[in-house]
Amino acid sequence: MRVTGGCLCGAIRFEGDAEPQFQVTCYCTDCRRTSGAGHAAMMGFAYDAIRIAPGAREFASKADSGNDIVRAFCPTCGSGIYSRTTGMPHLIFLRASALDDSSLFAPQIAVWAARAPAWDAVPEHLPAFAEAPVGAQ
Ligand SMILES: [Zn+2]
Ligand SMILES: [Zn+2]
Secondary structure, three states, X not given: OEEEEEOOOOOOEEEEXXXXXXXXXXXXXHHHHHHOOOOEEEEEEEHHHEEEOOOOEEEXXXXXXXXXXXXXXXXXXXXXXXXXXXXXXXXXXXXXXHEOOHHHOOOOEEEOHHHOOHHHOOOOOOOEOOOOOOOOX
């Protein structure tokens, strides 16, 4: 698929022609804090398949899964752009919230579902893991 997107102010744009390899919603506490909602929505693509404009700011932290995670955001407008995890180092996870066409995102699983707040419940049709399966954030 053709995937394009970017932050609110337009400074950080991304694009690529690739099929997503892993589409996930994550309800972990860190994703909730950075998402502005109860969960983060992420599309994992081969790292080399996505081109991203320079200038995003990266924040590194240790996930509850034990993985090291980097989350990138626009330093001007604060929009989340992508994340990377040592659990799946060959992928870059674009934030579905940054897509130009939000309908491109089709989540396959939910992780850390046990932490979903009542006001942002995991959809019933979505396979859900209470915590994180191997490799997930
Ligand atoms: Zn921006
Ligand atoms: Zn998470």
